[in-house]
Each structure stands twice: as structure tokens, then as C-alpha cells.
Amino acid sequence: MTEIAVYGASGFTGRLVVAELARRGVRVVLVGRDEGRLRRVAVAGTAAGTDADVRVAGVEEPAVLVAAFDGCAAVVNCVAPFESFGEPVVRAAVTAGCHYVDTTGEQPYLKRVFDTFGEAAEGAGVTVVPALADDGGPGDLIAHLTAAALGRDAPVESLTIADLRLPGGVSRGTARTALANRRLWGRDGGLHWVDGAWHRGTVARCETVPVPEVGAEGERGELKVAPFALPGIVTVPRHVPARRVEAVMRAEVAPLFTALSEELVEALPDGPGPAERAAARWLMAAYADGADGRRARGAVTGTDGYGLTAVIAVEGALRLVAGGSAPGVLAPSQAFDPADFLAGLEPHGVRWSVRA
Ligand SMILES: NC(=O)c1ccc[n+]([C@@H]2O[C@H](COP(=O)([O-])OP(=O)(O)OC[C@H]3O[C@@H](n4cnc5c(N)ncnc54)[C@H](OP(=O)(O)O)[C@@H]3O)[C@@H](O)[C@H]2O)c1
Incomplete structure (x- = not known):
């Protein structure tokens, strides 16, 4: 069964992403720096029908982060601010061979992701689509x-x-x-x-x-x-x-x-x-x-x-896992058919x- 990791799963947006994955019957791996906070989200998720798995990894521990994403098809990053903590999560996701989406709206971080990770993502055969939030x-x-x-x-x-x-x-x-x-x-x-x-x-x-x-x-x-x-x-x-x-x-x-x-x-x-x-x-x-x-x-x-935002990030991650997007760092309209993606949001x- 497909597993999707949520980094920052204990945050406000992270919890909404966990709930949306659970609603769609996807197995969730909750990743973050604080085990207690992650376990509280996992318990709430389990009550709602999620079969959740908690893995503790800080952004300053690259090898632990890569291990936390091991076996996941995609990572949804909901850390804040991305300017300070976003890049180690992108790097670890690509190294672990996971597709990646995030909820950033921050221009400098976003530009660095395009400038830094294109070649590595292509080499790993994964697609990185940052800024999949409501803006x-x-x-x-x-x-x-x-x-x-x-x-x-x-x-x-x-x-x-x-x-x-x-x-x-x-x-x-x-x-x-x-x-x-x-x-x-x-x-x-x-x-x-x-x-x-x-x-x-x-x-x-x-x-x-x-x-x-x-x-x-x-x-x-x-x-x-x-x-x-x-x-x-x-x-x-x-x-x-x-x-x-x-x-x-x-x-x-x-x-x-x-x-x-x-x-x-x-x-x-x-x-x-x-x-x-x-x-x-x-x-x-x-x-x-x-x-x-x-x-x-x-x-x-x-x-x-x-x-x-949770729906959009989950929809994007699942579309990447389903295949069809080129590897590399892509804008939403490069990774997905724009009209088809918006049509997928109409039921919401x-x-x-x-x-x-
Ligand atoms: N552009 C948009 O339209 C849009 C929409 C929604 C969200 N967003 C963005 O999404 C991000 C998340 O927002 P939010 O409201 O969910 O924030 P939040 O509730 O503060 O959650 C932030 C998450 O980041 C984690 N975190 C913070 N510092 C960390 C560190 N040093 N190491 C590891 N993890 C750390 C927190 O972990 P702990 O729980 O352990 O503190 C928490 O899980 C923000 O950047 C927000 O602007 C953008």
C-alpha cells in the first residue's frame, strides 16, 4: 500500500494534510521533531481510521530524515517557515527517492528549490513540486x-x-x-x-x-x-x-x-x-x-x-505517485494538466x- 510522509505533521497545516490523506484511505507516516506532538496527531488519526506510523527526525539530522522517508512514495512538507527549515526536507526526500510537494508561499525559498534541486531530482527520477498551497x-x-x-x-x-x-x-x-x-x-x-x-x-x-x-x-x-x-x-x-x-x-x-x-x-x-x-x-x-x-x-x-491547501497538496502528491510527471523540479502547470487539476478540486x- 502506498505510504505518504508528512513532515511537520504536528503543525496546523500538517494535521489537515494527515486528515485529508486519512479521508482518502492513504497510509500516512507522520514525521517531525517532537515525538509527543506527533503521537497526539497519530492517536487522533487512528481514531479517524488512519493507520499511522510516527518517525522522529529533526531538520538538522540529514541521515535520520532520509531514513524517516524510506519506503514512502512521496513527502508532503508543512514545516514553517520554509525559509529556515524547508531545504533539508527537500534534500532528504530526493535522496530517499520520494516525490515531494510543499505548502510554501515564500519566494526566496521557492526560487532556491528550483535553482538547487533540479539535477538531483532528475537523477533520482522524482518530481518536486513546491508551493502547492491555496495561492x-x-x-x-x-x-x-x-x-x-x-x-x-x-x-x-x-x-x-x-x-x-x-x-x-x-x-x-x-x-x-x-x-x-x-x-x-x-x-x-x-x-x-x-x-x-x-x-x-x-x-x-x-x-x-x-x-x-x-x-x-x-x-x-x-x-x-x-x-x-x-x-x-x-x-x-x-x-x-x-x-x-x-x-x-x-x-x-x-x-x-x-x-x-x-x-x-x-x-x-x-x-x-x-x-x-x-x-x-x-x-x-x-x-x-x-x-x-x-x-x-x-x-x-x-x-x-x-x-x-491540504486538499491541493494531497491531490498533487497522489498525482505524482500515480505517475506521468517528468522528473525534476516543476511548476504546478508543468507537473499537471492545469484544467484537469482544477476540475479535480471542484468536488471540494x-x-x-x-x-x-
Ligand atoms: N501559501 C499558502 O497559501 C499557505 C497555506 C497554508 C500553509 N502555508 C504555509 O505552511 C507552513 C505551515 O503552516 P502552519 O500554520 O501549519 O504552521 P505551524 O502550525 O507552526 O506548523 C509548523 C510545523 O513546522 C515544524 N517546525 C517548526 N520549526 C521546526 C524545526 N526547527 N525543526 C523541525 N520542525 C519544525 C513544527 O513542529 P512542532 O509541531 O514540533 O512545533 C510544525 O510541525 C507555513 O509556512 C505557512 O505559511 C501556506
């Missing part, structure tokens, strides 16, 4: 489909990826991650892509975007946006022939990430409760301008960003639309 996954897939609506391989003059969610509860791990990445997320806005290369800092070319077709029901006209370091900047130029790619977030949400302090973060609960999760809506949109003046826009939306309440 990096659907954002990458909808950007691909929106650009494709201009015509197959048509040159794209500019592509804007927009995270248009309204303010809502975040987990303590997300807040810690935001704090760790604050300089990049808050001040220079991260990377942008122009003329075949990534550049530091953002160009605030776009201050508003049109209300998308789905996910912003009740809103009209234009939405105010601000530059933001979304993961799609690192993944989308790998499969969309765009001269320029930039990323923005709703203007009222972006400053919340820069207002965080250590005290505020540590006072947060580990994650939003069930009612808050159910009420939260996430919304990723893409706006493409073709070199020939044609335009397209697309959007993908759903509720419960944390629950959906995800809606999407693309219009040229």
Missing part, C-alpha cells in the same frame, strides 16, 4: 490557462497574478512565516519577471484590477491592489511565454503582513477555528495582455484556504473561469 497552486494553474486563452503559445506582453482574498484569520505558522520573510514581502515587494529574467523589487504598473468573473460576487468595477511577493512570480514564467509577469494583492490586505510583531504572532491561536475557516474565501486571478492587443482574464476561488467547492 501557489491555483494561482499558477489559472495563470497558465488565462495566458493559453490568448492562443496556444501566443506571446504574452504582460501577465498580472492577483491574490484577491479579503482579510481573514491566519495560522500562527503563516504569521511566523510572514515575519521571517517581512523584508521581502513588505518593503521591496519581492521579485518580478521581465525580458527573460527575474529582477528584485516590483514595478507597480497596476494599481487596480477588474472584478473577476467568480469569487467576488457583490463587488463591482475595479479592485485596488498593491505589489506583493506571490509564489507565482517564480513558477509562472517557466511555462508562460510572457515578457512581463507581476504579482499583486488586495491593497487592504498587503499591509497586514507588514504590521506583524513577534508578540502579536506568538499570541495567535495555532490556526483559525472551524467557523472562521468555513467563512474564509480565497480568490486567485490572472490578467493577460497579448502582444497582439488581445486580453484574457481568469479566476479561481473557494472557501477554507487551509483545508483547501472550487470554482473557476477563464475568458478571452
Whole structure:
């Protein structure tokens, strides 16, 4: 029977991933640094029908980590922040011959994974797909489909990826991650892509975007946006022939990430409760301008960003295990058929639309 390892299984997102694997009847290996916390998750999982296996391994113990992943078909990494602790888990997964996905949204870490692990993953015959969360996954897939609506391989003059969610509860791990990445997320806005290369800092070319077709029901006209370091900047130029790619977030949400302090973060609960999760809506949109003046826009939306992140990461891991993706480090749209992957999320309440 297929076994999938979850690193950081005792964290807020890790527990949701364990529950989603259990729901699908997959055997889970819970991996992390603290045996007591992992066992509590395993006991809850066993009660819910999971046949769980606990393996203790810190990120500073490479050989122990590799041994923990031994025999697993894939690793789902839910550590926080990835900037500090993500890379040893990728390295160990590849060394152990496991496919790999994670839930990062952190640009610098994400770029390092592409820059560092491609050759090793190809050599090991495994596929690494980082950033399979509710922003990096659907954002990458909808950007691909929106650009494709201009015509197959048509040159794209500019592509804007927009995270248009309204303010809502975040987990303590997300807040810690935001704090760790604050300089990049808050001040220079991260990377942008122009003329075949990534550049530091953002160009605030776009201050508003049109209300998308789905996910912003009740809103009209234009939405105010601000530059933001979304993961799609690192993944989308790998499969969309765009001269320029930039990323923005709703203007009222972006400053919340820069207002965080250590005290505020540590006072947060580990994650939003069930009612808050159910009420939260996430919304990723893409706006493409073709070199020939044609335009397209697309959007993908759903509720419960944390629950959906677990679904997206598990769906990705299981698709990698099923086979068909090339070995190496790949963007979501390179590893999976974008429309088919989004269709797989529809039973979980995800809606999407693309219009040229
Ligand atoms: N982009 C998105 O849309 C999205 C959505 C969901 C989650 N995420 C990201 O996913 C990550 C997890 O979030 P979360 O809320 O689940 O965080 P969390 O509850 O704080 O969980 C973090 C996990 O990392 C482990 N960890 C922390 N420091 C470690 C270390 N030094 N060595 C080994 N393990 C360590 C923790 O282990 P212990 O339990 O032992 O402390 C825990 O299992 C965050 O980076 C978050 O931003 C992103």
C-alpha cells in the first residue's frame, strides 16, 4: 500500500494534510521533531481510521530524515517557515527517492528549490513540486490557462497574478512565516519577471484590477491592489511565454503582513477555528495582455484556504505517485494538466473561469 510522509505533521497545516490523506484511505507516516506532538496527531488519526506510523527526525539530522522517508512514495512538507527549515526536507526526500510537494508561499525559498534541486531530482527520477498551497497552486494553474486563452503559445506582453482574498484569520505558522520573510514581502515587494529574467523589487504598473468573473460576487468595477511577493512570480514564467509577469494583492490586505510583531504572532491561536475557516474565501486571478492587443482574464476561488491547501497538496502528491510527471523540479502547470487539476478540486467547492 502506498505510504505518504508528512513532515511537520504536528503543525496546523500538517494535521489537515494527515486528515485529508486519512479521508482518502492513504497510509500516512507522520514525521517531525517532537515525538509527543506527533503521537497526539497519530492517536487522533487512528481514531479517524488512519493507520499511522510516527518517525522522529529533526531538520538538522540529514541521515535520520532520509531514513524517516524510506519506503514512502512521496513527502508532503508543512514545516514553517520554509525559509529556515524547508531545504533539508527537500534534500532528504530526493535522496530517499520520494516525490515531494510543499505548502510554501515564500519566494526566496521557492526560487532556491528550483535553482538547487533540479539535477538531483532528475537523477533520482522524482518530481518536486513546491508551493502547492491555496495561492501557489491555483494561482499558477489559472495563470497558465488565462495566458493559453490568448492562443496556444501566443506571446504574452504582460501577465498580472492577483491574490484577491479579503482579510481573514491566519495560522500562527503563516504569521511566523510572514515575519521571517517581512523584508521581502513588505518593503521591496519581492521579485518580478521581465525580458527573460527575474529582477528584485516590483514595478507597480497596476494599481487596480477588474472584478473577476467568480469569487467576488457583490463587488463591482475595479479592485485596488498593491505589489506583493506571490509564489507565482517564480513558477509562472517557466511555462508562460510572457515578457512581463507581476504579482499583486488586495491593497487592504498587503499591509497586514507588514504590521506583524513577534508578540502579536506568538499570541495567535495555532490556526483559525472551524467557523472562521468555513467563512474564509480565497480568490486567485490572472490578467493577460497579448502582444497582439488581445486580453484574457481568469479566476479561481473557494472557501477554507487551509483545508483547501491540504486538499491541493494531497491531490498533487497522489498525482505524482500515480505517475506521468517528468522528473525534476516543476511548476504546478508543468507537473499537471492545469484544467484537469482544477476540475479535480471542484468536488471540494472550487470554482473557476477563464475568458478571452
Ligand atoms: N501559501 C499558502 O497559501 C499557505 C497555506 C497554508 C500553509 N502555508 C504555509 O505552511 C507552513 C505551515 O503552516 P502552519 O500554520 O501549519 O504552521 P505551524 O502550525 O507552526 O506548523 C509548523 C510545523 O513546522 C515544524 N517546525 C517548526 N520549526 C521546526 C524545526 N526547527 N525543526 C523541525 N520542525 C519544525 C513544527 O513542529 P512542532 O509541531 O514540533 O512545533 C510544525 O510541525 C507555513 O509556512 C505557512 O505559511 C501556506
